[in-house]
Amino acid sequence: MTETRRKRILSGMRSTGRLHLGNFVGALENWVKMQGEYENFHLVADWHVLTTDAESVREILPNTLEMVRDWLAAGIDPAASPMFRQSQIKEHAELHLIFSMLITQARLERNPTLKEQIRDLRDKLKARELDEPQEGEVSDAGLITYGHLGYPVLQAADILLYKGDVVPVGEDQLPHVEITREIARRFNRYYGDVFLEPEPHVLAETKFSRLPGPDGRRMSKSLGNTIYLSDSEEETGRRIMSMFTDPQKVRKHDPGRPEICNVFTYHEKFNPEEAPQIEKDCRSGALGCVACKKNCTAKLNAYLRPMRERRAQYDDRRVLEVLADGETRARAVATETMREVHEAMRVG
Numbered sequence: 441m442t443e444t445r446r447k448r449i450l451s452g453m454r455s456t457g458r459l460h461l462g463n464f465v466g467a468l469e470n471w472v473k474m475q476g477e478y479e480n481f482h483l484v485a486d487w488h489v490l491t492t493d494a495e496s497v498r499e500i501l502p503n504t505l506e507m508v509r510d511w512l513a514a515g516i517d518p519a520a521s522p523m524f525r526q527s528q529i530k531e532h533a534e535l536h537l538i539f540s541m542l543i544t545q546a547r548l549e550r551n552p553t554l555k556e557q558i559r560d561l562r563d564k565l566k567a568r569e570l571d572e573p574q575e576g577e578v579s580d581a582g583l584i585t586y587g588h589l590g591y592p593v594l595q596a597a598d599i600l601l602y603k604g605d606v607v608p609v610g611e612d613q614l615p616h617v618e619i620t621r622e623i624a625r626r627f628n629r630y631y632g633d634v635f636l637e638p639e640p641h642v643l644a645e646t647k648f649s650r651l652p653g654p655d656g657r658r659m660s661k662s663l664g665n666t667i668y669l670s671d672s673e674e675e676t677g678r679r680i681m682s683m684f685t686d687p688q689k690v691r692k693h694d695p696g697r698p699e700i701c702n703v704f705t706y707h708e709k710f711n712p713e714e715a716p717q718i719e720k721d722c723r724s725g726a727l728g729c730v731a732c733k734k735n736c737t738a739k740l741n742a743y744l745r746p747m748r749e750r751r752a753q754y755d756d757r758r759v760l761e762v763l764a765d766g767e768t769r770a771r772a773v774a775t776e777t778m779r780e781v782h783e784a785m786r787v788g
């Protein structure tokens with residue numbers, strides 16, 4: 441009887457430090473859910489950080505440790521799902537180099553996410569110009585590095601090195617998966633069948649995918665409106681109590697509109713059993729915002745408590761042990777893939 445292997449998923453994040461509730465709802469929660477169904481490989485994309493923050497490398501390791509601590513806190517089982525740093529497995533660099541010969545500059549310039557990167561770079565440049573005036577207008581070509589252009593090529597190497605069958609992505613990342621598939625096709629056509637074309641698994645947009653921060657805008661580190669998984673219960677309470685609600689509900693017994701209230705979105709996500717009653721009581725004016733926020737704080741803290749307890753079990757030494765173990769397992773797969781690549785190409 442032939443044993444069928446479970447489908448493999450490669451998912452990763454850039455080393456950005458502590459994760460917030462928006463990161464959890466938008467990605468990490470799905471990773472946890474997919475653990476039973478797929479074989480998961482979780483990549484810390486620490487080289488990818490260099491494309492936008494090449495000058496601040498000192499933060500990469502501490503940010504990596506904080507982020508992986510949150511992965512573990514959320515419930516990723518390191519025994520089942522290897523977690524590893526891209527920079528510790530040099531095969532990523534070799535495969536990236538080979539792949540960079542299989543795609544044209546014009547194709548990469550058509551990649552829609554490049555435009556976003558250029559926009560972000562211009563914002564950064566503008567912020568810097570406030571301190572030190574720059575001379576003249578800088579063209580797009582003068583702004584982007586070789587690494588920016590090749591970002592999706594390195595991503596293709598990340599995915600194909602582990603022969604990922606499925607890549608979980610948001611809609612905006614679909615063009616990168618398409619580039620990965622094109623590179624896999626071209627490699628196979630030139631040298632023989634080594635790579636599968638991975639399928640994108642588009643993470644369904646739900647009303648929680650873009651979880652609002654306390655100010656009502658999408659939760660984001662750059663906007664300073666985050667609730668971190670690792671915040672204390674008191675800090676979480678302060679953030680919830682500062683949340684925007686329905687501006688028409690001024691007094692306790694004023695009828696409210698839960699559909700425009702952030703606190704209610706949090707109840708729906710983190711307190712779904714009580715949400716229908718809260719909705720009713722808000723509309724009728726039976727429930728006041730202060731009591732509603734206190735209840736929301738209690739429920740959110742109860743939801744996060746097991747994560748915070750798990751997080752406390754992982755100091756830097758233990759996180760580094762988890763990474764070292766994941767890197768050994770990931771390296772074994774990467775080395776085998778590169779052996780196939782060398783054999784197919786008769787180079788290397």
Ligand code: SF4
Nearest residue numbers: 696701703722729732
């Ligand atoms: S009672 Fe709750 S759901 Fe209604 S407006 Fe106030 S905080 Fe929002």
